[in-house]
Amino acid sequence: MTMRICSEYAGRLQRVAQGAQNSADSSDSMPAPDLQNATSMLAKKKQEWVTVVHNDPVNLMTYVQWIFESYFNMDPNVARLKMLEVHRNGRAVVAHGGREQMERDAQAMHTYGLWATIEPEADGR
Secondary structure, rough: HHHHHHHHHHHHHHHHHHHHHHHHHHHHHOOOOOOHHHHHHHHHHHHOEEEHHHHHOOOOOOHHHHHHHHHHOOOOOHHHHHHHHHHHHOOEEEEEEOHHHHHHHHHHHHHHOOOOOOOOOOOOO
C-alpha cells in the first residue's frame, strides 16, 4: 500500500512539474508588461485622505486648540483658527495624507476625547 501511495505522489509531482514547465514555456511568448502604464495607474489609485475633527459640547475651545498645537505641531494662530472652524462650522480638516496615517491621527484625537473621522480627500481640498 505504501508503494502505491508513493507512486501516486510521484505521478502527481511529475504532472505538476510538467505543468510548471509548460507555463514557463508559454510565458516566453507573452509580451513584457507596460511598466509606465502600470506606474501611472498606481499613482491614480493612491488616494489621499483627511482627518476631520467634529464639534462637541464637552471639550473647551482652549483644550481643542492645545491638542492641535501639541499633536499636530500647529502654530498657535493656526490651531486657534482650526479650533474656531470646528466651533463655528461643526468640523475642520486638520490633516491630509495616506489612509493609515489619518487613521492614527483620528485614533489619537479619540484618546484626547475629541470626535474625529477620516474621509477621502475631495479634489478641490
